[in-house]
Amino acid sequence: MVVLGFDATDRVRTVLAGDAEPLGAQALGTAERGLALDGEWEIAVEEYETARAPYSCAGGTFDQVAKAARAEFDTFADAVAPWRGDGTPAAELAAYVLWSATVRPAGFVTRPAVLMSKHWMDKVWSWDHCFNAIALAGGLPELAWDQFRLPFDHQDDAGALPDSVTHSEILYNFVKPPVHGWALRRLPPAPDVYPLLERWTTFWLTARRAPGRELPHYQHGNDSGWDNATTFDPERVVETADLAAFLVLQMRELARLAPDPGRGAHWSGAADRMRDALLAELWTGERFVARGAHSGRTWSTSSLLDLMPIVLGDELPEPVHTALAARIESHLTAYGPATEHPDSEHYQDDGYWRGPIWAPSTVLVEDGLRRAGHTALADEISARFRRLCEQSGFAENFDARTGEGLRDRAYTWTAAAYLILAGAHEQREQRGQRPDPALGPS
Incomplete structure (x- = not known):
């Protein structure tokens, strides 16, 4: 006999074969609840929906369903990571994380969606989705555009x-950074x-600029995606x-x-003005x-966030991007760039x-x-982060000292980031653009 416990979430266990005896079905609080299964048994564990049709095993036996799911996943993995x-x-494993978190349209989820997680971060946030879209774009462009849109x-x-x-709610309490042009x-x-x-x-240029200011603002750390x-x-x-x-970058894309x-x-022209204001008003000659x-007062910190204008790449003057690169390098641990020095x-x-x-x-x-x-x-940052994921999986974030x-x-x-970086690395390798190991980080 096998006893399966009930957890605290609303799930349905449909018994397909064998005998099942409920234990503590009406018990609440700390009392034990579960199913005692006897004989050769098979059950389906489902997320509970308010009203659903009875579960049907018309899809086949467990082995048949597992085989079909494996074939579906193999097709997905071959599309997003053929390299x-x-x-x-x-x-x-990265492909599996994305595939297993993809859900059908329901409620406010208007398209097939890759949730941020199937654990407790089971939503779509409006900058996270851009990285998933990029990871899917090469092999599954339609699904990629579903994520973006x-x-x-x-x-x-x-x-x-x-x-x-989510399927049941939309939250407008914060926004997230406008990385969409970059994506x-x-x-x-x-x-x-x-x-x-x-x-x-236009939202950022109208609703998030103080009178007379060229540069927009965040109303809270949560708006930046870097909450604290x-x-x-x-x-x-x-x-x-x-x-x-x-x-x-976003206005360049609009142009x-x-x-x-x-x-x-x-x-x-708008992009030129904002770039010029960024350099004139927030660049000190050494840092942003x-x-x-x-208040109009300025300050600097040891956050990697202050170095993120590196996303402008060669649109920055050479002394600026060189100074940013040096500061970014100082944030590196064995696993990648720590978000606080x-x-x-x-x-x-x-x-x-x-x-x-x-x-x-x-x-x-x-x-x-x-x-x-x-x-x-x-190249060094890419290699360190790829090794980190290979060692520690695809957690929300990682201890910068231990890699945990x-x-x-x-x-x-995180899985999408691994696919983006690993795929690009493999393409460079195939083109023969191997870095000279004698150079080390720039």
């Missing part, structure tokens, strides 16, 4: 995207994306260099996608600072954005460094 091999030992299905009248979407450069062409991106960009980064310790409503840099030359010129949107008094091993290594910041930094010409350092996975242990944007 996988001995040199990318975590690629199949899902938050835009709920864009509000001001052009803002929701913070998160679009890595997606296949789509004819109808311009108006969505234009409204999202030390950049937001002095004040909450802050003009940051990363936000301006993302919008420069490229514009339906007519006039709109293209408008967005090109943050500025209070109301390891020597900072504010560094915490499990401090969320105050130390741990995160996938999105790593991908953005690696890409910006590469476009700025710091290829050796970009932290928080949610199967997070899709």
Whole structure:
């Protein structure tokens, strides 16, 4: 006899074969509940829905269902990681993390969606989805575009995207950073994306700029995606260099996608003005600072967030991107770029954005460094993060000193980041663009 316990979540166990005796079915609180199964048994464990048709085993026996699922996954993995091999030992697991978190449309989830996790982060957040879209784009472009567009299905009248979407709720309490223009450069062409991106960009230029200011602001650390980064310790409503840099890239993309030359010129000019203001107002000659949107005072921190303008790549003047590259290198541990400098008094091993290594910041930094010409350092960051995932899986974030996975242990944007970096590395290898190991990081 086997006894299966009930957990605290609403799940249904449909007995398909064997005898089952419920234990403590009406018990609450700390009482034990479960099923005592006897004989040769088979059950289906399902997420509970308010009203559903009775479970049917018309799909076949367990072995048949498992075989069909394996075939479906193999097709998925072959599409998103056809390059996988001995040199990318975590690629199949990364593909599985994405595949297993993909759910059908239901409620407010208007398209097939890759949730951030099937654990407790079971939502779509409106910057996480961009990394999943990029990872899927090469082999499954339609699914990739579903990921990119899902938050835009709920864009509000001001052009803002929701913070998160689930089948049962949409939250507009925060926004997330405008990385969508950056992401679009890595997606296949789509004819109808311009108006969505234009409204999202216009939101930042109207609703998130103080009177007379060129640079936009975050209203809270959560808006930046770096919830508790030390950049937001002095004040909450802050003009940051990363936000301006993302919008420069986004406006460059609008200029490229514009339906007519006039709109293209408008967005090109707007991008120039914001880039120039970023350098004139937040660059000190040595580093970028943050500025209070109301107070006007400036400050610098040891957060990697202050170095994220590297995403502008070679659009930055050479002295600027070289200085940023040197500071980024100082954040490196054996596993990648710590989000708070390891020597900072504010560094915490499990401090969320105050130390741990995160996938999105790593991908953005690696890409910006590469476009700025710091290829050796970009290669090193890619290699360290790939080794980290191969050692510790695809956690939400990682202890920067030990490499231990932290928080949610199967997070899709981490798996997507591995696929993005590993796939690009394999392509460079195939083209013969192997880095000279004697060079080391730039």
